[in-house]
Amino acid sequence: MNLLSHERYCSEIVAQAELLRSSIEGADLTVPVPSCPGWNVGQLLRHLGGAHRWAEAIVRTRAAEPLSGERFRDLSAYTHEDPAVVGPWLTEGAALLADTLRAAGPDARLWTPVPGGTSAFYARRFTHETAIHRADATLALGAEFTLDEEVALDAVDEWMELGSLPMHFDVHPWTRELLGPGRTLHFHATGTAPGTAAEWLVDLTGDTLAWRRAHEKAAVAVRGPLTELLLIIYKRRRPVGGGDIEVLGDAKLLDFWLERVSFG
Missing domain, CATH: 1.20.120.450 (dinb family like domain)
Structure with missing residues (x-):
């Protein structure tokens, strides 16, 4: 939406x-x-x-x-x-x-x-x-x-939607390799306005690429300022832990998802 x-x-x-x-x-x-x-x-x-x-x-x-x-x-x-x-x-x-x-x-x-x-x-x-x-x-x-918060939130949503399209399996068959048991990723934006839902869960455990806005445990979690998360998801920044970005769990899964998910 x-x-x-x-x-x-x-x-x-x-x-x-x-x-x-x-x-x-x-x-x-x-x-x-x-x-x-x-x-x-x-x-x-x-x-x-x-x-x-x-x-x-x-x-x-x-x-x-x-x-x-x-x-x-x-x-x-x-x-x-x-x-x-x-x-x-x-x-x-x-x-x-x-x-x-x-x-x-x-x-x-x-x-x-x-x-x-x-x-x-x-x-x-x-x-x-x-x-x-x-x-x-x-x-x-x-x-x-810097980027307006509403615009940044929508940009993350759009990338999640585009990156989860079933057409990827036909256009980029290697995308199927992302699927597997226990493969979940959680992104949590910090510093957003009070009451703002700014968490995303990428679920690769089923037969499709799926995502939802949710606060859930995952195999790997990435936490940091919204704009920094956006730049990581769009592959403009490396997801290096430390500083404002925190990476917890299976960092290799995060790298694999970033490598395989793209649009354009």
């Missing part, structure tokens, strides 16, 4: 892009992005802006199949980007996508890469795609990444 409204997702796509633009002002965009090997910050921005425009075209045309010629996968031509050029270009694409999503509403029928087939998928996905790539750029430039 989505935690945010369709309008909030549309607004967040723009807000996250604006925050990203402000973080690169005067920056050296040739700095490598460790969480996106082979890209520098400028190339990352081109990838994200191209993805915004690709999604906008799908929603605007109500595409019944994936559009060919998705741009900015080959980023070899974008090694020396100027913040004064790429920043406005990025926010322009984000605003265009948000406007198109607003006009479509959440229930427009169109192609999506996962079951569902509505524009709501792109509103949610590109909220979190933009936020996580903002984290990639922010951390690469040596700055601190």
Whole structure:
């Protein structure tokens, strides 16, 4: 279940892009992005802006199949980007996508890469795609990444949902190797607002990949600030115990789950 409204997702796509633009002002965009090997910050921005425009075209045309010629996968031509050029270009694409999503509403029928087939998928996905790539750029430039609590909670939920889709067994057969007796993972976010449910249980003990919001014992537990947990789950941080992150139990199971669960 989505935690945010369709309008909030549309607004967040723009807000996250604006925050990203402000973080690169005067920056050296040739700095490598460790969480996106082979890209520098400028190339990352081109990838994200191209993805915004690709999604906008799908929603605007109500595409019944994936559009060919998705741009900015080959980023070899974008090694020396100027913040004064790429920043406005990025926010322009984000605003265009948000406007198109607003006009479509959440229930427009169109192609999506996962079951569902509505524009709501792109509103949610590109909220979190933009936020996580903002984290990639922010951390690469040596700055601190923060994220609104509601957005971060929904981002974790979305990743859990995407990572548990049955289609993974067909697309990535090795995902089945995750299943086994006693294989459970618990994620517990600390420092959230009073009364906020911020715990997730990943259950790999049955015939399917499953998850739920729950406080339960598990083979491995990861405890720490919400944003740090988000970055670990999205494989932007290593789940190293110590500091603000605590890993209890079967750390190898955690590494195995992170290795095998992905989307995209």
